[in-house]
Amino acid sequence: MPGTSRDLTRLRTAITAFFALDGFLFAGWVVRIPAIKHQTGASAGDLGLALLGVSAGAVLTMTLTGRLCRRYGSHQVTVVCAVLLSLSVALPPLTHSVLALGAVLLIFGAAYGGINVAFNSAAVDLVTALRRPIMPSFHAAFSLGGMVGAGLGGLVAGALSPTLHLAGLAVVGLLVTAVAAPTLLRHEPPSAPPPAPSAPSAPETSRRPQGRVRGLVIVFGLIAGCTAYGEGAMADWGALHLEQDLDASSGVAALGYTCFALAMTIGRLSGTALLERLGHGRTVIAGGATAAAGMLLGSLAPSLWAALLGFAVTGLGLANLFPVAVERAGTLAGPSGVATASTFGYGGMLLGPPAIGFMADWISLPVALTSVAVLAAIATLIGVATRRAVPN
Secondary structure (H helix, E strand, O other), X not given: OOOOHHHHHHHHHHXXXXXXHHHHHHHHHHOOHHHHHHHHOOOHHHXXXXXXXXXXXXXXXXXXXXXXXXXXXXXXXXXXXXXHHHHHOOOHHHOOOHHHHHHHHHHHHHHHHHHHHHHHHHHHHHHHHHOOOOHHHHHHHHHHHHHHHHHHHHHHOOOOOHHXXXXXXXXXXXXXXXXXHHHHHHOOOOXXXXXXXXXXXXXXXXXXXXXXXXXXXXXXXXXXXXXXXXXXXXXXXXXXXXXXXXXXXXXXHHHHHHHHHHHHHHHHXXXXXXXXHHHHHHHHHHHHHHHHHHHHHHHHOOOHHHHHHHHHHHHHHHOOHHHHXXXXXXXXXXXXXXXXXXXXXXXXXXXXXXXXXXXXXXOOHHHHHHHHHHHHHHHHHHHHHHOOOOOO
């Protein structure tokens, strides 16, 4: 079991590598979706059904992964899922029908959902052992990995076929796993140090009734869901809003999500300092309120540059809500808490884009995007209600 500062630092580096790898592989796959759509001859509707395989695989696997982490350990499950994710990312270009694409995306989604629960569980254990709120730094690594994966994918898209590109990603994934896995496999998850004499005796959570613990985990899952709803909405609808409603060119419209993603990454990189200064409850309250104000500006501003500013403010506000929610759920209930919060989060990301699409058809896209602000405000209210539920 890791006990020295050097051991914990190595463990943190290894877990960070898996977060970055996850973002890198997922973004690499996403940028090749148009080419694979053309390859399979899928209509937009058929492609949407096939892409549900990723979602279905992730949601179905998350609860099971929580149980596997309790039985075999989050480190072992992280490594197995990393291997499966790396191998499965190479499969979509090998398919030539929508049915086959959906089947391999089910496998890819299962690996993606599994590794998210496993490495978040490992990160929660390390956060507890270090007694420092470093959870946002892991999610910053995911965001950075995604930005690198998307940028690299855009650069090679014209030169490499999807088959070669995604096979290359698989090789990178296996190499990173081979380098980082030994550190995880050598060490069991660290345990929390004994509390200081002046501190409350640990696990106050263990003395809570199980029903209350489950209720709190669901509440933190709702925060994760509200946050991920906004992320999914910005990814799928932000650029269209700028182009359709504010007459931006396609190139400038693409800056919308870039501003959002970059601001979210910066917010997560500074998240540990923010949590140390404000604590978890105040960070959720401040982040939710900031995101709500930013999204109202981003969706309703008549000016393009004001909307871009609003998108960036939204990214800063949402940045640390998901990491805090997952950490709080994991502190309360271990891997099963992480699994529950992650499932809510993934559900929010799935719900966001279609919900906004329906509202846009019914009312308008700018008004539909204000639902992101509404859910951020709900996360703020939940933060107010639960700010003393779990010790910082």
